[in-house]
Structures are given as structure tokens and as C-alpha cells.
Amino acid sequence: MPIVFRDPLEPVVEHPPWVFARPVPSDEPGESDAVAYLLAVTIHADEPWLIRGYFQQGASGLGLTRVAFEHFDDPTREVPPATLKDGIALGTIRDRALAKLRDAPLHLQANTIQGWAPAPGEESRVDAVAAGAKSRRRGGRAPHSPEYLRWLAREYFAVLDTPQSQWERGKFYAELAKRSRKHRELRFTPTIPTIRTQLEKAEKRGFLIGGMRGKRYTPGPNLYERTEER
Secondary structure, eight states, X not given: OOOOSOOTXXXXXXXXXXXXXXXXXXXXXXXXXXXXXXXXXXXXXXXXXXXXXEEEEETTEEEEEEEEEEESSOTTSOOOHHIIXXXXXXXXXXXXXHHHHHTHHHHHHHHXXXXXXXXXXXXXXXXXXXXXXXXXXXXXXXXXXHHHHHHHHHHHHHHHHSOGGGSOTXXXXXXXXXXXXXXXXXXXXXXXXXXXXXXXXXXXTTSXXXXXXXXXXXXXXXXXXXXXXX
């Protein structure tokens, strides 16, 4: 599998995921709320997978949103659940993309030296993206509050009790993700791996019990009690 999306001025990254990231061009249509994008390729189960995503500017720096996964050679192939759960190192992809965005002013300067004329306001926009990539708080996003994790645990059981005719059959976690987006008033729908991770955190808080492979969660001892601390 050849290395793809590599800038010729950057050192070779021998191990996947291989990541390319740049600020969104000022004339890019349809993504006015995104300030940067990434493309990445990783290998799982001897198959190449393509990851696309956008960054938005937040209070604590750049946040990764609207992430999509597909097979690199055949976009019509369904992404297996095992690949989504264990094969996509999204945190590593995000961190490598942020590292490249911090160097965005250097790439702009190099292009300018080679005779490329930046668009009006391009330099300040690229500087803002680089600053956002630098200011991102270590450790990622702020941890979810106990109130949200308790809500998610209760919603888990609410979806279980809802007739499947009211949501797409076989899309249990997708339905939970949609409800999470509405509850938190997000601009994007959380991924299924994100929802699974949040449920695991809810289990650690004592809101859920179980959840082993092939088994459903049951109510935890703290689900209806406010005894935990932040």
C-alpha cells in the first residue's frame, strides 16, 4: 500500500494512519463553518480505509467534526463495525492533523516564495487556524458532565423500550446518537464509536452495569441517585 496524501516537504510517516490536513480554502463552497479539513488513510484487517473530517473553531481551539469513513478502493463497501470500533485511531488522526495545521503558515510562506499569490485575507486566516491548533487544550474535549452521562444512560433504556418501527431497524446506536445531537444542540451527529465510549463512561459512573459483547446494559446503582461527584 503506497503512502498517500503526503506533502513532499514533510518526512515520511512509516506507520498508518497517514494524515494530510490544511485550512479550508476561502472559496470552498458548502463548508462555511469549517476552518480546516483532513484526509487520512489507515489499514485495518489488511484493508485500506479513507477518513475525511473538518475542524471548527471553538473556545478551546479546533474541534474535529463531521467525520466520514469509507473503503479507500471501493466506496460502496460497508465499513465493518469492528473497523469502526477498533480499526480507526481517530485520536491519533486528529493529533497528527493538528500538528500539520500548526505548520500551515510555513506552507503558505513556501508557496508564496514559489510564486503563488495568496487570496485576500489568506495569511490572517491561516494564522488563525494555526493558533487554534496550538491553543487546543491537551487531553481533547472537556469531559462529559455526570448529568449528561446519566441522561444518556436513561435514554439508552428509553430507546430499548421504543418500538423499532419508530427508528431504523438495526440502527440502535445511530438512533441514540441522533437523540444526543438534539439534546446537546450539536451541529453534527456523534459517531457510533463516540456513543459507545460515552456509555462506557456512564458505566464507570455507576449509571449502567454490564454491556459486555452481545449483552445489553442494565440500570446501575447511581442511575436514579445523585451521589457521585464531578
